[in-house]
Amino acid sequence: DVKVTQSSRYLVKRTGEKVFLECVQDMDHENMFWYRQDPGLGLRLIYFSYDVKMKEKGDIPEGYSVSREKKERFSLILESASTNQTSMYLCASSVQGVRTEKLFFGSGTQLSVL
Amino acid sequence: SQQGEEDPQALSIQEGENATMNCSYKTSINNLQWYRQNSGRGLVHLILIRSNEREKHSGRLRVTLDTSKKSSSLLITASRAADTASYFCATVHLQGAQKLVFGQGTRLTINP
Numbered sequence: 001d002v003k004v005t006q007s008s009r010y011l012v013k014r015t016g017e018k019v020f021l022e023c024v025q026d027m028d029h030e031n032m033f034w035y036r037q038d039p040g041l042g043l044r045l046i047y048f049s050y051d052v053k054m055k056e057k058g059d060i061p062e063g064y065s066v067s068r069e070k071k072e073r074f075s076l077i078l079e080s081a082s083t084n085q086t087s088m089y090l091c092a093s094s095v096q097g098v099r100t101e102k103l104f105f106g107s108g109t110q111l112s113v114l
Numbered sequence: 115s116q117q118g119e120e121d122p123q124a125l126s127i128q129e130g131e132n133a134t135m136n137c138s139y140k141t142s143i144n145n146l147q148w149y150r151q152n153s154g155r156g157l158v159h160l161i162l163i164r165s166n167e168r169e170k171h172s173g174r175l176r177v178t179l180d181t182s183k184k185s186s187s188l189l190i191t192a193s194r195a196a197d198t199a200s201y202f203c204a205t206v207h208l209q210g211a212q213k214l215v216f217g218q219g220t221r222l223t224i225n226p
Contacts, residue, residue, distance in 0.1 A: 033213075040218065042217055043157075043216035044216075045213055088154075092157075103157070105149075105156035105157040105158070106156050107156045108155060108156050
């Protein structure tokens with residue numbers, strides 16, 4: 001089975017800290033995605049990547065950046081964490097584009113920014 | 115916004131009954147997908163239906179798609195307590211980037 005692993009289930013950070021959320025997939029998938037999930041708002045796409053060193057902004061990229069130096073790893077970076085970035089963060093991957101393929105999700109990271 | 119909308123937001127039924135959830139969207143799609151999420155966990159893919167398909171089955175799941183009404187439904191037959199979860203529809207639109215756009219989900223509770 002495909003495995004998408006997020007490095008932390010829970011994180012607590014201080015306002016202004018630089019935060020790294022790591023995601024690794026083990027099935028050589030081309031595409032990787034970062035979503036955040038908030039009550040009443042559903043899942044919103046932050047950034048996605050179709051190839052190594054390639055990234056594209058999603059619907060809410062402000063305050064975030066990403067890094068994809070290796071195919072299996074996609075990192076989400078909060079340059080200066082703020083309380084409104086408290087959320088559940090979900091990483092996902094897919095073999096090819098979503099026009100033909102489903103997404104495989106990690107278990108999520110619940111981030112609290114105090 | 116391209117975001118889909120699920121209806122109802124919450125549904126509570128007795129074990130053994132059928133559960134129906136609906137999803138509506140606004141712009142033409144390439145495909146529509148349903149996902150399930152147990153509390154505090156990641157999403158798990160259930161079924162994908164393409165724009166040229168009208169109905170798909172997978173075990174106790176039945177999904178229909180009506181592109182003229184821009185809507186889909188997910189039916190879970192003979193529900194079990196373990197089906198308690200949130201269910202999300204997600205659409206891939208014909209225009210724009212290849213990305214899944216999720217609705218806000220339906221919270222399904224199956225009472226034993």
